[in-house]
Amino acid sequence: MKNPAPSPWWTPHVHADRRPFLMARNRIQAALRAWLAERDFIEVDTATLQVSPGNEAHLHAFRTEAIGHSGVPTPLYLHTSPEFACKKLLAAGERRIACFAHVYRNRERGPLHHPEFTMLEWYRAGESYETLMTDCAVFLRLAAEAGGAGKLTFRGADCDPALEPERLTVAEAFSRFAGIDMLASVRADGSTDRDRLASDMRQVGLRVAGDDTWADLFSRVLVEKVEPQLGFGRATILCEYPAAEAALARPAPHDRRVAERFELYACGVELANAFGELTDPAEQRRRFGLEMAEKQRVYGEAYPLDEDFLAALAIMPDASGIALGFDRLVMLATGASRIDQVLWAPVAETAP
Numbered sequence: 001m002k003n004p005a006p007s008p009w010w011t012p013h014v015h016a017d018r019r020p021f022l023m024a025r026n027r028i029q030a031a032l033r034a035w036l037a038e039r040d041f042i043e044v045d046t047a048t049l050q051v052s053p054g055n056e057a058h059l060h061a062f063r064t065e066a067i068g069h070s071g072v073p074t075p076l077y078l079h080t081s082p083e084f085a086c087k088k089l090l091a092a093g094e095r096r097i098a099c100f101a102h103v104y105r106n107r108e109r110g111p112l113h114h115p116e117f118t119m120l121e122w123y124r125a126g127e128s129y130e131t132l133m134t135d136c137a138v139f140l141r142l143a144a145e146a147g148g149a150g151k152l153t154f155r156g157a158d159c160d161p162a163l164e165p166e167r168l169t170v171a172e173a174f175s176r177f178a179g180i181d182m183l184a185s186v187r188a189d190g191s192t193d194r195d196r197l198a199s200d201m202r203q204v205g206l207r208v209a210g211d212d213t214w215a216d217l218f219s220r221v222l223v224e225k226v227e228p229q230l231g232f233g234r235a236t237i238l239c240e241y242p243a244a245e246a247a248l249a250r251p252a253p254h255d256r257r258v259a260e261r262f263e264l265y266a267c268g269v270e271l272a273n274a275f276g277e278l279t280d281p282a283e284q285r286r287r288f289g290l291e292m293a294e295k296q297r298v299y300g301e302a303y304p305l306d307e308d309f310l311a312a313l314a315i316m317p318d319a320s321g322i323a324l325g326f327d328r329l330v331m332l333a334t335g336a337s338r339i340d341q342v343l344w345a346p347v348a349e350t351a352p
Contacts, residue, residue, distance in 0.1 A: 009346050021342045025330045027146040029100065032120065032139060041098040041122060046085035048102065052306040053077035054084070056247060057294040060106040061303065062115075077303065078104035081323055082121055083248070084309040087277070090125055090319055091312035098122040100326065111338045112269065115347050118326040129260045129276040129320035133237050136264045136272060137165055139324070140235055147333030152235075154267035154332050163234035165264070170226075170241050178225040179204045182242065185214065186257040190243035215294070218245060231265035238263045247287040249275035264324070266332055274322035281313040 007014050033043070053061030059080045065073040079085075082101040089097055103119045124131055140161035144150050152159040174182035185197035192214040201208050201217060206224070208217065230236040239262035243251055246259035260276025278284055285305065292302040330342040340346040 008348075009340070018341055021330070021334050021336050022344055024147045024334045025327075025342050025344075027148075028143045028330055028333055029326070031142045031146040033100075035138065035142060036098045036122065039096070041096045042094060044086065044089055044094070044097050044099050046079075046082040046089075046099055046101060048078055048104075049076045050079045050084065050306065051076065052084070052304050052309070053104075054080040055288040055291050055303055055305065056080075057291045057298065060108070060299075062104050062106050075304075080105050081119060083321070083323065084306050086121055086123055086321065087316055087319075088309060088312045090123055091316040095125040096123070109349070112328060112331075114327070114339045114343065117339070117343070120324045120326045120329075121321065123277075123319055123321040125317045125319045127320055129262065129274055129322075132274045132320050132322045133165070133167070133239075133262065135322070136237065136274075136324075137161075137235070139329070140165075140266065143329050143333040147330070149333065149335060152266050152332040153335045154269055155337070157232055157267040159231055159266040159332070160234055161266075165235035165237045167237045167239060168230075169239055170222075170258070173226045173230075173238060174221060177229050178206070178221050180221060182218075182221075183257055186242050186244070188257065190251065190257055192242070192244050213294075215244065218242065227265065227270070228268055231267050231269065236265045238265060246275065247291055248278055248284070250278045250280075252276075260320075269328055269332060270325075271328055271332075272322055272324040275320065277316070277319045277321055279313050279316050279318065281310045284313055285310055 009015065009018065036043070049066070061080055062078040064076050064078065066076050067073050081103055082099045086097060086099055099121045101119050101121065102116055104116050106115065108115060122135070140152065144152055144161040152161055171182045174180045180200045185193045185200065187193065194214040194217065197214055197217045198208045198212070201221065206220065230238060240252060240258040241261040243257060243259045246261040249259040249261040252258045252260055262274050263270055264272040288305055296302045327339050327342050330336070331339060334342065336342050
């Protein structure tokens with residue numbers, strides 16, 4: 001006999017169980033908004049419909065179309081991030097902006113994933129990406145305080161937001177947790193040596209398939225060996241990603257093999273992704289081309305480029321920017337075990 005289907009989220013007793021999480025969500029959002037406003041961040045509201053949803057190989061969008069007076073449909077997408085629109089606003093002259101945006105990602109559903117979720121993005125023109133690391137530490141503390149628990153928790157793991165996050169380069173993490181010299185497989189110009197990384201992985205007993213690319217192998221080490229070790233006791237800032245894994249970030253000035261990209265982890269959960277922003281439109285076009293070629297190879301589809309965005313990059317100032325999964329932060333600050341517990345109106349599950 002099949003188990004009965006769970007009650008919908010709008011059932012009064014289910015909502016009563018979820019309501020403490022939702023009220024905490026509102027307090028956390030208010031606390032972050034107040035902090036940003038006190039520092040002269042302008043909150044912006046970007047359009048959800050875009051000509052391109054983003055151009056990262058492994059992000060999947062929802063497609064729709066607009067029909068004008070002519071009756072001819074024009075393809076549009078629900079954005080996977082407000083990033084392109086925010087950078088256009090930086091090009092327009094804004095200096096500090098923030099955005100609580102509903103974003104949409106297809107093929108994603110689970111305890112930490114939902115097809116529609118809230119991304120908090122903020123940008124600092126003329127400021128370094130290290131400044132964003134400081135912002136992250138503050139936001140963890142604010143969320144924990146507003147959530148009421150004073151700490152971050154997930155699946156029995158704790159993270160103390162009062163402690164300064166550990167800063168760890170990707171190369172250091174590969175060496176510490178996997179016994180692999182990651183930079184040995186990255187050439188001086190940022191290109192990669194797939195066979196060298198494959199050989200190093202085999203030596204430490206990690207699986208390698210014949211059709212794996214360097215990016216596939218890098219991701220396997222990261223997911224299996226590195227990420228499960230991050231953000232326990234205190235948060236971890238994993239920085240200096242290889243240039244090949246940072247399509248929207250500028251190269252690090254001290255070593256062009258790596259880029260100004262970091263991710264924030266707490267309790268083993270990825271919370272944020274930050275860049276020292278790339279502002280070279282020709283280089284950005286080249287990188288997007290590589291990403292979409294990989295998407296076509298793996299998934300049999302590709303997304304158009306936003307030509308407006310590439311044009312705006314030519315006049316965009318140097319800046320740093322970050323995207324934080326707001327719902328995940330609320331989960332950790334309230335002790336929720338599933339993302340749908342902290343969403344006011346979750347999207348209904350679809351039948352397989």
